[in-house]
Amino acid sequence: MSDLGARLRARGKRLTSQRERVLAAVGHLGHGTPEEIAEAVAADGGAAVSASTVYRALEALSELGLVGHTHVDHRAPSYHLAEHATHLHVVCRGCGWVGELPLEVADELVARLDDRLGFAADVSHAAVHGLCRTCREATS
Amino acid sequence: MSDLGARLRARGKRLTSQRERVLAAVGHLGHGTPEEIAEAVAADGGAAVSASTVYRALEALSELGLVGHTHVDHRAPSYHLAEHATHLHVVCRGCGWVGELPLEVADELVARLDDRLGFAADVSHAAVHGLCRTCREATS
DNA sequence: TTGAATGCAAAAAATTTGCATATTG
């Protein structure tokens, strides 16, 4: 992966310590809500960053494609590094159960999106909703 | 698909006119945020329902598996009928572009989830995030 | 009846925005 500063500059943005720290925190946490990320940043030794800066940093990093986010639980976006080795979340609408699966299960979907639209899908950490075996039987 | 009242009762819940109207509004709208759904319900001729009731009704209907929701734009869950004939959303993290594709592109993924977990995935209206062709080139 | 559901209004979250000030390039 290339240099953060260069990537930011390529988009007319600037490299700041806050952005570096937010990015580091996301990588360190694996997954985290904006609030958790803010806490992690505050705990890295430096001064705390304001909530708005965390939001703005995450937005900037998302535009660069460096971080992504998912809505596993509906209230609370969870951010992660785009390149983080990952899984796919499977969320049950009935009981809230959350399962994980290797990304390979979505390989074909990703390939099709690339073929048809030239779209680079980031399925890592994506959440697929539905009903788990138990709820599925209970609801039929 | 069975009767709404029976389904609710099977879960110890009750059939109310508000729940019927919320369900009807979701079906009529196709897609809608809780707020839009509340407006649609208010416009159906009956009395307006309170926001909290809309939230509670959507939650109840989701538990039954009758409605689902997606986060196309991150702020604002969009609800839809689980059975509504639909598409898959493709959302670009860079520019916000939203595309649509037939559900078939995810057939294999759905089949795998069923095989491996007995999970009934509702990929309809699901949103796959990533970078569109344009942003992809701009960011590389 | 009896417990579940509703309506309201108040309370919480979770974000976003305006602006003066500090920084990067």
Added chain:
DNA sequence: CAATATGCAAATTTTTTGCATTCAA
């Protein structure tokens, strides 16, 4: 320097809760 980013605090927006009241079963 000029333009972008940050910090704060205030303003929004979105959801959730407490409770008295109403309604379904």
